[in-house]
Amino acid sequence: MxxxxxxxxxxxxxxxxxxxxxEGLLPPGIPVxxxxxxxxxxxxxxxxLIRALVDVGRLSITTVRELLATLETPQEERGGQKEREEEAxxxxxxxxxxxxHRSLSPRPPAGTPPPERALAAxxxxxxxxxxxxxxxxxxxxxxxxxxxxxxxxxxxxxxxYAAAALSVAEADVTGMPGRSPAxxxxxxxxxxxxYEPVLIALRxxxxxxxxxxxxxPPRR
Amino acid sequence: MxxxxxxxxxxxxxxxxxxxxxEGLLPPGIPVxxxxxxxxxxxxxxxxLIRALVDVGRLSITTVRELLATLETPQEERGGQKEREEEAxxxxxxxxxxxxHRSLSPRPPAGTPPPERALAAxxxxxxxxxxxxxxxxxxxxxxxxxxxxxxxxxxxxxxxYAAAALSVAEADVTGMPGRSPAxxxxxxxxxxxxYEPVLIALRxxxxxxxxxxxxxPPRR
Numbered sequence: 001m002x003x004x005x006x007x008x009x010x011x012x013x014x015x016x017x018x019x020x021x022x023e024g025l026l027p028p029g030i031p032v033x034x035x036x037x038x039x040x041x042x043x044x045x046x047x048x049l050i051r052a053l054v055d056v057g058r059l060s061i062t063t064v065r066e067l068l069a070t071l072e073t074p075q076e077e078r079g080g081q082k083e084r085e086e087e088a089x090x091x092x093x094x095x096x097x098x099x100x101h102r103s104l105s106p107r108p109p110a111g112t113p114p115p116e117r118a119l120a121a122x123x124x125x126x127x128x129x130x131x132x133x134x135x136x137x138x139x140x141x142x143x144x145x146x147x148x149x150x151x152x153x154x155x156x157x158x159x160x161y162a163a164a165a166l167s168v169a170e171a172d173v174t175g176m177p178g179r180s181p182a183x184x185x186x187x188x189x190x191x192x193x194x195y196e197p198v199l200i201a202l203r204x205x206x207x208x209x210x211x212x213x214x215x216x217p218p219r220r
Numbered sequence: 221m222x223x224x225x226x227x228x229x230x231x232x233x234x235x236x237x238x239x240x241x242x243e244g245l246l247p248p249g250i251p252v253x254x255x256x257x258x259x260x261x262x263x264x265x266x267x268x269l270i271r272a273l274v275d276v277g278r279l280s281i282t283t284v285r286e287l288l289a290t291l292e293t294p295q296e297e298r299g300g301q302k303e304r305e306e307e308a309x310x311x312x313x314x315x316x317x318x319x320x321h322r323s324l325s326p327r328p329p330a331g332t333p334p335p336e337r338a339l340a341a342x343x344x345x346x347x348x349x350x351x352x353x354x355x356x357x358x359x360x361x362x363x364x365x366x367x368x369x370x371x372x373x374x375x376x377x378x379x380x381y382a383a384a385a386l387s388v389a390e391a392d393v394t395g396m397p398g399r400s401p402a403x404x405x406x407x408x409x410x411x412x413x414x415y416e417p418v419l420i421a422l423r424x425x426x427x428x429x430x431x432x433x434x435x436x437p438p439r440r
Contacts, residue, residue, distance in 0.1 A: 045369075048368040048369055049368075049369050051365075051368065052365035052366070052368050052369050055361065055365060056361055056362050056364075056365030056366075057365075094428075094431045094432065097427055097428055097431055098428070101424050101428070104424075118421075122425070125422075127425060127426070127429045128429075128432075129425060129428070129429075133425065133428060134424075135421045135424035135425045135428070136421075136425065138417060138420070138421040138424070139417075139418065139421035139422065139425065141275065141276055141417070142276050142414065142415075142417035142418045142421060143418070144276075145271075145272035145275060145276030145277075145414055145417075146272070146276075146414050146415075146418070148268040148269075148271065148272050149265075149268055149269050149272050149410060149414070151407065151410060151411060151414065153415075153418070156391070157391050157392075157394075160387055160388060160390075160391040161388055161391065161415075161418060161419055161422055162422055162426070163387070164384035164385070164387050164388045164419070164422075165384070165419060165422035165423040165425070165426040166426045166429070166430070167380055167383070167384050168380060168381055168384045168423055168426070169423060169426035169427045169429070169430045170380075170426075170430055171376070171377050171380040171381065172377075172427060172430075173427075173430050173431070174377075187371065188427075190369060190371060191371060192424065192427065194362065194365055194366050194369070194371065195362075195366075195373075195381075196420055196423070197358060197359075197361070197362035197365075198359065198362045198363065198366070198373070198381060199381055199384070199385060199419065199420070199423065200358070200416055200419070200420070201338075201355045201356075201358040201359035201362055202345075202359065202381055202382055202384075202385035203385040203388055203389060203416070203419065204321050204324075204354075204355035204358070204412065205342070205347060205349060205353065205355045205356065205359065205385070206347070206382070206385040206386045206388070206389035207317055207389045207392060207393075207408075207412065208314075208317055208318070208321070208349070208353060208355070209347045209348075209349075209386070209389070210386070210389045210390055210392075210393050211314045211317055211393070212314065212348075
C-alpha cells in the first residue's frame with residue numbers, strides 16, 4: 001500500500017508517519033519510484049504499536065525507540081540446541097523485562113546515593129532484589145516524596161501494595177500468549193507499559209467504589 | 221523566615237519559589253519591608269507538597285493548582301450539627317476523590333463516544349459506576365491501546381487486576397491518618413497521586429521477582 005493508505009488505515013497522519021521513519025521508529029517502505037514507496041501489514045502493526053506506546057504509555061519518542069530496539073535484539077537466537085531453548089527463552093524474557101524497565105527509568109546522575117529507603121522496603125516485603133534494579137530508584141523517589149509530606153506507608157500498607165503488585169505480576173506471566181521467543185518478549189515489553197494505565201485507572205475506580213460503599217448507606 | 225532561608229530549608233530555589241507564588245500555588249509571605257517578606261512553617265509544608273506532586277506525581281503546574289484548590293474548599297464547614305459531621309466528612313471525601321480524579325484526567329473533547337469498552341469491563345468486574353467518572357475514560361484509552369496491539373486482557377486477567385486494585389484502595393482508606401476533615405481530604409487527594417508511583421514501581425519489582433523465580437532454578 002502507499003503511504004496515504006497506510007495513513008487512512010491507521011489514523012496516523014502522513015507527516016507523523018514520515019517523522020517516525022526519520023526517527024528510526026518505523027522501517028522505510030520499499031521504493032517503487034523516485035517519490036513513492038510501498039508499505040505492508042508489518043508497517044500497520046508497527047504504527048499501531050508506536051501509537052499505543054505514545055498515547056496510552058505516554059512515552060517519549062526516545063523511550064519508544066529504545067523499547068522497540070529491545071524487541072529487535074534476538075541475542076539468544078544464534079545457538080539452536082533444543083534442550084536449551086526453554087531456558088534461553090526464560091533468560092531472554094528476564095533480560096527483556098530488565099531492558100524494558102531500564103528504558104522506562106531515567107538513569108540516575110552519577111553520585112546518586114543508593115536507594116536505601118526502597119531497599120529497606122524490599123526487606124520488609126521479603127523480595128531479594130539487585131540494588132541496581134531501575135524500578136528500585138522509582139520506588140525510592142516515590143517513598144522520599146511521601147516522607148516529605150509525612151504520608152509514608154505503614155509496613156502493613158506496604159505489604160498490601162506488594163501483595164497486590166505480585167498477584168498482578170503473576171497474572172501477567174500466566175497471561176502470556178504464544179510460545180515463540182519473539183511473542184514472549186513483545187508481550188513482556190509492551191505489557192509492562194500498556195498495563196500500567198489499566199492498573200492506575202482501576203485503582204481510581206476502586207477508590208470511588210470503596211468510598212461509595214462506606215460513604216452512602218443504601219436508600220430504600 | 222526570609223525567602224533565602226525558606227529556599228535553604230526546602231531545597232527549592234528562590235526563583236522557583238517566586239514562580240510558585242506568581243502562579244498562585246504558594247501564598248505570598250507577609251511583607252516586612254518594601255523588598256522583604258516573612259515566611260513560616262506553612263510555607264515549608266506547602267512547598268514540600270508542591271515538589272512531591274511535581275517530582276513524584278509528575279503533574280503539571282496547572283494540575284497542581286487544581287489539586288491544591290480542592291484542599292482549600294471546605295464546602296461542608298458551614299453547618300455545625302454534630303450528628304451530621306461524620307456523614308459530611310464521608311461526603312466531602314467522596315467529592316474530594318472525584319475532584320482529584322477529575323483534575324488528573326484530561327477532559328474529553330465534546331462528542332467523544334461513551335467509554336463502552338471500559339463500561340463492559342466494569343460490568344465484568346461487578347462495580348457499579350457513574351459513566352461520567354473520569355478514570356473510566358483513562359481505562360477506555362488503555363483498553364483501546366491494548367486492543368490495537370492485540371494484547372487485550374482476558375476476563376480472568378481483568379478480574380485479577382481489579383481485585384489487586386480493590387485491596388490497595390481498601391488499604392488506602394484504612395490507612396487514613398487523623399480524623400479532621402482537612403486531614404482526610406489532604407490524605408485522599410495527595411495519596412491518590414503519590415501512591416500511584418509506589419504501585420507502579422512495585423509491579424515492576426514484582427515482575428522481576430516472578431521472572432527470577434521461574435527463570436533460574438536455585439543453584440547449590
